[in-house]
Amino acid sequence: MWRELLPIGRSAATGGYFRTPWTAAERECVAWFHEQAAARGLRLQGDRLGNTIAWWDAAPADPGSPAAGPAGSGVVTGSHLDSVLDGGAFDGPLGVVSAFAALDALRDRGVTPARPVGVALFLEEEGSRFGQACLGSRLATGATTWEQAAGLQDRDGVWFLDALERAGAPAGAPAGSAAGPANLLDRVGCFVELHVEQGRDLVDRDAAVGVASAIWPHGRYRFDFAGEANHAGTTRMEDRRDPMLTYATTALAANKQARLFGQRATFGRVDVHPNGTNAVPSRVTAWLDARAESADRLDALVAEVGRLGQEWAGRDGTTLEVAAESVSGEVRFDAGLAQRLAGPRDWPVIATMAGHDAGVLSAAGVPTAMLFVRNPTGVSHSPAEHAEAADCLAGVAALADVLEQLVAPEAADGA
Amino acid sequence: MWRELLPIGRSAATGGYFRTPWTAAERECVAWFHEQAAARGLRLQGDRLGNTIAWWDAAPADPGSPAAGPAGSGVVTGSHLDSVLDGGAFDGPLGVVSAFAALDALRDRGVTPARPVGVALFLEEEGSRFGQACLGSRLATGATTWEQAAGLQDRDGVWFLDALERAGAPAGAPAGSAAGPANLLDRVGCFVELHVEQGRDLVDRDAAVGVASAIWPHGRYRFDFAGEANHAGTTRMEDRRDPMLTYATTALAANKQARLFGQRATFGRVDVHPNGTNAVPSRVTAWLDARAESADRLDALVAEVGRLGQEWAGRDGTTLEVAAESVSGEVRFDAGLAQRLAGPRDWPVIATMAGHDAGVLSAAGVPTAMLFVRNPTGVSHSPAEHAEAADCLAGVAALADVLEQLVAPEAADGA
Numbered sequence: 001m002w003r004e005l006l007p008i009g010r011s012a013a014t015g016g017y018f019r020t021p022w023t024a025a026e027r028e029c030v031a032w033f034h035e036q037a038a039a040r041g042l043r044l045q046g047d048r049l050g051n052t053i054a055w056w057d058a059a060p061a062d063p064g065s066p067a068a069g070p071a072g073s074g075v076v077t078g079s080h081l082d083s084v085l086d087g088g089a090f091d092g093p094l095g096v097v098s099a100f101a102a103l104d105a106l107r108d109r110g111v112t113p114a115r116p117v118g119v120a121l122f123l124e125e126e127g128s129r130f131g132q133a134c135l136g137s138r139l140a141t142g143a144t145t146w147e148q149a150a151g152l153q154d155r156d157g158v159w160f161l162d163a164l165e166r167a168g169a170p171a172g173a174p175a176g177s178a179a180g181p182a183n184l185l186d187r188v189g190c191f192v193e194l195h196v197e198q199g200r201d202l203v204d205r206d207a208a209v210g211v212a213s214a215i216w217p218h219g220r221y222r223f224d225f226a227g228e229a230n231h232a233g234t235t236r237m238e239d240r241r242d243p244m245l246t247y248a249t250t251a252l253a254a255n256k257q258a259r260l261f262g263q264r265a266t267f268g269r270v271d272v273h274p275n276g277t278n279a280v281p282s283r284v285t286a287w288l289d290a291r292a293e294s295a296d297r298l299d300a301l302v303a304e305v306g307r308l309g310q311e312w313a314g315r316d317g318t319t320l321e322v323a324a325e326s327v328s329g330e331v332r333f334d335a336g337l338a339q340r341l342a343g344p345r346d347w348p349v350i351a352t353m354a355g356h357d358a359g360v361l362s363a364a365g366v367p368t369a370m371l372f373v374r375n376p377t378g379v380s381h382s383p384a385e386h387a388e389a390a391d392c393l394a395g396v397a398a399l400a401d402v403l404e405q406l407v408a409p410e411a412a413d414g415a
Numbered sequence: 416m417w418r419e420l421l422p423i424g425r426s427a428a429t430g431g432y433f434r435t436p437w438t439a440a441e442r443e444c445v446a447w448f449h450e451q452a453a454a455r456g457l458r459l460q461g462d463r464l465g466n467t468i469a470w471w472d473a474a475p476a477d478p479g480s481p482a483a484g485p486a487g488s489g490v491v492t493g494s495h496l497d498s499v500l501d502g503g504a505f506d507g508p509l510g511v512v513s514a515f516a517a518l519d520a521l522r523d524r525g526v527t528p529a530r531p532v533g534v535a536l537f538l539e540e541e542g543s544r545f546g547q548a549c550l551g552s553r554l555a556t557g558a559t560t561w562e563q564a565a566g567l568q569d570r571d572g573v574w575f576l577d578a579l580e581r582a583g584a585p586a587g588a589p590a591g592s593a594a595g596p597a598n599l600l601d602r603v604g605c606f607v608e609l610h611v612e613q614g615r616d617l618v619d620r621d622a623a624v625g626v627a628s629a630i631w632p633h634g635r636y637r638f639d640f641a642g643e644a645n646h647a648g649t650t651r652m653e654d655r656r657d658p659m660l661t662y663a664t665t666a667l668a669a670n671k672q673a674r675l676f677g678q679r680a681t682f683g684r685v686d687v688h689p690n691g692t693n694a695v696p697s698r699v700t701a702w703l704d705a706r707a708e709s710a711d712r713l714d715a716l717v718a719e720v721g722r723l724g725q726e727w728a729g730r731d732g733t734t735l736e737v738a739a740e741s742v743s744g745e746v747r748f749d750a751g752l753a754q755r756l757a758g759p760r761d762w763p764v765i766a767t768m769a770g771h772d773a774g775v776l777s778a779a780g781v782p783t784a785m786l787f788v789r790n791p792t793g794v795s796h797s798p799a800e801h802a803e804a805a806d807c808l809a810g811v812a813a814l815a816d817v818l819e820q821l822v823a824p825e826a827a828d829g830a
Contacts, residue, residue, distance in 0.1 A: 014697075016644075016689070084689065084691045084693060084694050085689030085690065085691045085694070086644060086688065086689035086691075086694075086697065087689075087694075126691075126693065127692065127693070128691055131692065133693065197649075198646040198648070198649035198650075199646075199649040199650065199651070200654075216648070218648060220692050220693075228794065228797065228799070229431075229501060229794075229796060229797030229798070229799070230794055230795065230796060230797055231613040231614075231769060231794075231795040231796040231797075232679065232681035232683055232704040232706075232796070233613070233631070233633060233679055233704065233706050233767075233768040233769040233770070234612075234613035234614040234767065234768045234769050234793070234795060235613075235614065235679075235793065235794075235795075236614070237670065237673050237674045237678075237679065237680075238674065239615075239793065242670075242681075244666060244682055244683065244685075245666065245667065245670055247663075248662075248663035248664075248666045248667050249663075249667065251659060251660065251663045252660065252663050252664065252667075255652065255657075255660055258652050259652045259653070263652075264647065264648055264650075264652065265652075266647035266657075266693075266694075266695055267659055268647055268659065268687070268690070268691055268692055268693065268694045268695055268696050269687065269690045269691055269692045270659075270685055270687050270690065272683070272684065272685050273501065274431070274499065274500035274501035274502075275500065275683070275684045275685065276499045276500045276501075276541075276543055276683055276684055276796070277542065277546065277635050277683055277684045277702040277704050278499060278541065278542070278548065278635075278681075278683065278704050278796065279499050279500070279501075279502075279681075279683045279796040279797070280681055280683055280796070281683050282429075282501070282797065287692040289647040289648065289692050289693050291647075291648045352648075352649065353648040353649045354646060354648040354649050355648070378649070378650065378654070379643070379644075379645055379646075379650075380645065380646040380649060380650075381644060381645060381646040381647070381691070381693065381694040381695070382643065382644035382645055382646075382694070382697065383644070384643070384644070
């Protein structure tokens, strides 16, 4: 599976991945997913967006019941295949590859599932195109409505619905359900997402695999700094209203605040207008990614960065407007499920600062767990992201164990 | 003339101009120039790049001499029609429109020039596409060679020669001279460029028109800040090597240095990689536009900004490389010519911090002068750039006076 996936959307220059939703590289990844499902005889269920679950239907306990099984009966695993710009090979794909590999392991073990088992693929998890992380799972759960999504534009000004229409369905895709996206999750009784760790907790704990306890609250905030365009040569420094200076001061202040309180604040995306060498900019738009251990502390962090920015805007003769683009509250994963997974195996239970589709499903009331695979450097969202093969295989075995436990006949009434 | 020019390349959103060299809008401006020349019966002379002089040939004193007149006999005025990104209406076009209007005024006055009079159009003056200001006049004078220009790429990675070839020649353009660009300037005996002022000196001095004494040395320097891409959520602040922070500190330091010494330092263009909201960037490239009153002080300013940036890079775990993309030494315009123009009329003589094609021609040994037209706010390189109609007409009258003086039979042996 890796041999097929690794070349898709990879930059020869950086070695990183550019699998932006509804571009050719990402469509190729999605087509690969459909091929993998077809090769295993899995039944595809898609929604209007293109989120897909590949089902291994359970042998019906009652020969009269429908093959697809009753609502809430399914045990689903999976992840996403899109990437951040210039991202790593593992963030997303490791969860999908491990899901198929875990199903293969179950078959090799001769397991006959008492519940349907599914491999899920969620689209636009990174938010690299329309700015909203977990857009696919948010549409599937209704956390984001289609009306809200219709208002999203990518950085080239392409509207969300236009991008969808232009891309069309990838080869092998099931027809979208006319009844709407909610149906995709109807049969999902629990969801387990395996993911490469994006920090170094498992390295510190000397463990190949861990279980997630919670996701920190986090959000994306657009900071619009406005000033006055002017000639970079002839305009006296003291006559300028330069939003670049207000931005620079605000970016440094955000960093300092997050350091002070052990939180996270990042300005990783900047858009300057007109972005000419010999022009004082009229506008700098920058996006703050902020994360903190509680919703209150996240609000306080963003408010303080905004307050400092406003203070500097006042001195620079510029203005600052702050708008929350997406905010996710704290996610506490199903404690019982986590305990059932981690307990017998002594896997560490750790919090994460990264958002995941599992968090969206958990917030929507689906019993949800996450498994992490050790990342030797902790580096992620980067071409340097890595996981050792042995740790990846340990992850597949762990996921297979978890699925086997969940689909065993004695478990089919629980979870 | 303004009625035809004003709509070309104007953004409905900002009201500013996007006349980037060798794009449709700029090609339309160039075609307009050729039409204006043709409507006046002027003879077009172009070079390989597309720089053009529209000649009003003098009546030959000796009926046996060539119609084009001997080398160095021409009095040339003109400017450029390209714009910075989201620029104003006057920077460039005011000089071209005033040049044609001044020729019309000479004809209305019944002047029969004893020397050829030309209206010059230079391309890529702003450097908005290939990063080198005054590229057209630099190629015409040989200050930049074609071999050097062939190594230039625009921000989309298009090579200079490919852009030229794709654009083709605009309608009405003369065939390029096979003998090379130097020929274009062979007959130019002196050059007078009229330009909207880009500061407020003329406002302070209560004058509609002024004469330039000198151009400050100035340059463009690329600052490459490199760090390590990483996940914006999971990477602890103290584990990061974030080049955005080094850039922000450097931009603030540049501003402070320029303020301290009455110089100019601007970071108006920034390119972030991968520029994703939830990724610590791996690289930030920013361009410093710096100007100072002497070459030594310019060098010292850039060196100090670079030194401070290096110091911060060391603390941030990032690296900084600084490369000069283009540096222009001080230009002192022809003092005798300035005195002849300004003296009788009591026009103020002022220095400018902006580069111009006139500066390039002056550096190449062409006796050169500049006229400035008052700008009520001083704002330039911005949609808000403005000049009052009365001041523009005063500029045309001033330019016509200057040309009349230079082409009068008694002046034909001088200057």
